[in-house]
Amino acid sequence: MSATQDTTLNETLFDKIGGAPAVEAAVDIFYRKVLMDYRINRFFENTDMDTQRAKQKAFLTMAFGGPNNYTGTDMRNAHARFIKMGLDDSHFDAVMENLGATLEELDVPQELIAEVAAIAESTRNDVLNR
Amino acid sequence: MRSLDNAPPASAQAGLKDTLQQQNYFPACLCRPEQNMTVQMPNQQGIWIQANVVKKQWLSPDILRLVLEYETKFNFFVGQLINLKRPDGLIRSYSIANIPHHENILEFHIRRLPDGQFSTWAHDELEIGMELTISQAQGSCHYLPGRAEQPLLLAGTGSGLAPLWGIVTDALVKGHSGPIHLFHGSRDPDGLYLRDEMREMAMEFENFRYTPCLSGDTAAADYARGRAYEVALSSAQSLKGWRVYLCGHPEMVKQTRKMVYLKGASMNDIYADAFHVNPAEK
Numbered sequence: 001m002s003a004t005q006d007t008t009l010n011e012t013l014f015d016k017i018g019g020a021p022a023v024e025a026a027v028d029i030f031y032r033k034v035l036m037d038y039r040i041n042r043f044f045e046n047t048d049m050d051t052q053r054a055k056q057k058a059f060l061t062m063a064f065g066g067p068n069n070y071t072g073t074d075m076r077n078a079h080a081r082f083i084k085m086g087l088d089d090s091h092f093d094a095v096m097e098n099l100g101a102t103l104e105e106l107d108v109p110q111e112l113i114a115e116v117a118a119i120a121e122s123t124r125n126d127v128l129n130r
Numbered sequence: 131m132r133s134l135d136n137a138p139p140a141s142a143q144a145g146l147k148d149t150l151q152q153q154n155y156f157p158a159c160l161c162r163p164e165q166n167m168t169v170q171m172p173n174q175q176g177i178w179i180q181a182n183v184v185k186k187q188w189l190s191p192d193i194l195r196l197v198l199e200y201e202t203k204f205n206f207f208v209g210q211l212i213n214l215k216r217p218d219g220l221i222r223s224y225s226i227a228n229i230p231h232h233e234n235i236l237e238f239h240i241r242r243l244p245d246g247q248f249s250t251w252a253h254d255e256l257e258i259g260m261e262l263t264i265s266q267a268q269g270s271c272h273y274l275p276g277r278a279e280q281p282l283l284l285a286g287t288g289s290g291l292a293p294l295w296g297i298v299t300d301a302l303v304k305g306h307s308g309p310i311h312l313f314h315g316s317r318d319p320d321g322l323y324l325r326d327e328m329r330e331m332a333m334e335f336e337n338f339r340y341t342p343c344l345s346g347d348t349a350a351a352d353y354a355r356g357r358a359y360e361v362a363l364s365s366a367q368s369l370k371g372w373r374v375y376l377c378g379h380p381e382m383v384k385q386t387r388k389m390v391y392l393k394g395a396s397m398n399d400i401y402a403d404a405f406h407v408n409p410a411e412k
């Protein structure tokens with residue numbers, strides 16, 4: 001973990017959820033849900049599964065408040081081409097729903113799920129390029 | 131990267147496929163070495179080894195069992211692939227079909243492809259006693275002990291049976307106690323080579339089940355109808371908790387990998403080798 005996190009006495013959200021092993025467990029469930037969700041799976045169709053999975057891990061690490069270097073601009077760039085495919089609030093909501101369901105399946109306490117949802121929610125305008 | 135001697139620290143291998151961990155692979159950016167390691171780049175060819183043809187046997191009209199004896203001892207797992215190099219330099223990958231022997235023997239199943247340069251040559255011109263050069267073993271599609279009670283599903287077409295049969299043998303020898311289901315597919319009965327051996331093995335080991343599948347028009351008793359992958363997929367309601375091995379036709383391997391995952395198998399429990407054929411290559 002990064003030095004800044006070690007200096008805080010309070011455990012970070014990322015640690016509370018279980019760190020990298022939790023991301024590993026969550027990605028399996030989350031990615032399956034996304035691929036089976038007819039509302040959004042078309043965005044994930046034409047990509048290599050291994051690459052996709054790596055990106056899902058990046059997404060989850062970020063949502064769990066873990067170490068990442070993504071900026072708002074990165075989020076805009078990463079999703080810009082999906083805007084052209086019609087990405088909008090309804091898809092964003094679907095991702096949020098899958099994220100919540102994944103954490104529930106992993107028995108993550110409700111208050112932590114709420115924190116994760118808040119982090120993910122904070123990227124909405126960047127992801128939707130607004 | 132890969133360490134050739136001491137294992138890298140566990141923290142540097144987090145998230146990596148278990149078979150690659152076992153082979154001491156690690157991403158260089160994550161590794162703070164705790165002991166000396168001799169390292170190699172992942173696809174560095176390393177050393178080439180001399181080998182001699184000791185046996186050629188046809189398992190079906192278009193599948194050749196090629197047995198080589200090699201000089202320098204090296205480690206491998208059945209199911210990994212080896213690059214075979216012809217004297218003129220033409221290289222092709224083939225999967226290892228036998229578990230390590232003390233006699234330095236390697237077995238491959240090579241399918242004849244119409245106008246295939248290497249496979250046709252191996253079938254028609256390669257002779258007993260001739261020398262070939264071989265690479266070291268590569269790839270992560272192999273059996274690892276541990277979780278001996280986990281159910282295994284293996285599915286493949288054509289010469290994809292080579293690694294799968296090897297992996298089944300390896301698992302049984304290492305005392306795997308969970309159910310092991312092997313599905314092998316072909317268009318016609320000739321392609322379902324080694325079926326007597328498979329059936330004998332299924333008689334001998336209670337936890338091993340073999341399902342030969344015919345996708346062509348011939349209907350025959352004792353065979354499942356349809357493509358091996360589809361038959362395999364429909365054999366279980368859910369694949370949650372299963373370990374899955376897929377080998378053979380690239381497009382089928384790719385699609386089935388996704389289906390197997392959607393049916394509940396964890397991505398880390400899916401091992402796949404697509405037998406890519408590359409006509410553009412020399």
Ligand SMILES: Cc1cc2nc3c(=O)[nH]c(=O)nc-3n(C[C@H](O)[C@H](O)[C@H](O)COP(=O)(O)OP(=O)(O)OC[C@H]3O[C@@H](n4cnc5c(N)ncnc54)[C@H](O)[C@@H]3O)c2cc1C
Pocket residue numbers: 211222223224225226238239240241242243244245246247248249250289290292293403404405406407408409410
């Ligand atoms: C991981 C892995 C494991 C493998 N394991 C095995 C194994 O265990 N057993 C096995 O049998 N194979 C295996 N293969 C496949 C093997 O490596 C070879 O690709 C295969 O044997 C064909 O090689 P070849 O030289 O005979 O054919 P190539 O000469 O490479 O030709 C391949 C095919 O393309 C066609 N072709 C050639 N040139 C052209 C052209 N100009 N235009 C159109 N078509 C053309 C040929 O007719 C032939 O059907 C594996 C591959 C991989 C990647």
Ligand code: HEM
Pocket residue numbers: 040043044047052055056058059062063070078079082087091092093095096120121123124127
């Ligand atoms: C909830 C907020 C979201 C966050 C925090 C987020 C975050 C990320 C991140 C970090 C990446 C990896 C970028 C990279 O490294 O290239 C990514 C990629 C991706 N995202 Fe999102 N994302 C969100 C919402 C969505 C939504 C709603 C969709 C579509 C339904 C979506 C579809 C994708 C796709 C398809 C990729 C892969 C891009 C590629 O293959 O290059 N994301 N996302």
